[in-house]
């Protein structure tokens with residue numbers, strides 16, 4: 001057993017111990033088997049976990065929230081940290097299942113029978129946000145104000161940032177600054193309970209789909225920048241298969257629910273047309 005897998009096993013044990021303290025034994029069992037499946041699902045799980053830990057903006061799944069009280073002691077804090085990690089693991093497992101495990105991504109994006117459309121959009125919005133966060137996170141050291149002074153997607157497309165509230169007039173910023181603004185803005189939407197209610201059964205706002213569409217339009221720009229500016233680097237990191245799978249999943253989902261207007265897709269339209277016609 002490699003040292004990475006050893007470390008994962010030992011962490012899995014610690015997570016399940018932490019889980020049995022915090023959850024009912026049923027939940028702990030589920031978590032335990034999820035961690036086990038997660039461990040089996042990827043040889044590179046250690047790398048994934050490092051990425052997850054390094055990603056400050058990672059969101060927890062909406063349905064996986066617990067009402068943990070503030071940590072009192074170092075032990076409490078450790079348990080909370082492990083619990084967070086376990087919950088992120090559950091999200092990651094779902095992601096692996098949905099994108100890499102199943103043969104047909106087109107089926108995987110469809111609204112499951114009986115599921116509420118807004119709830120499905122909400123859960124997936126969080127997942128795609130996390131996915132793009134991780135992908136961009138692997139490139140952060142290569143996407144700097146020096147390498148990318150503007151947020152572009154090839155020579156024909158350049159994006160300026162405005163959130164319509166604090167920054168009304170679009171400003172030209174470097175790509176990393178743009179992505180920071182963009183991720184902070186999305187995070188604020190996800191944290192706003194009047195838009196993304198945390199309790200099941202709380203109604204979604206009238207303009208929910210509009211907010212979701214804006215989130216996906218902005219996430220798409222990160223993909224467009226990565227493909228146009230950093231694909232060589234992605235190849236040298238041997239991450240192109242992972243990037244392509246993530247983007248294929250993203251494209252099929254946004255296509256299925258008509259979340260991004262066609263004009264916005266122009267920077268990657270050839271790639272998108274090949275995905276939606278072949279898959």
Ligand SMILES: [Zn+2]
Nearest residue numbers: 143148175229
């Ligand atoms: Zn860049």
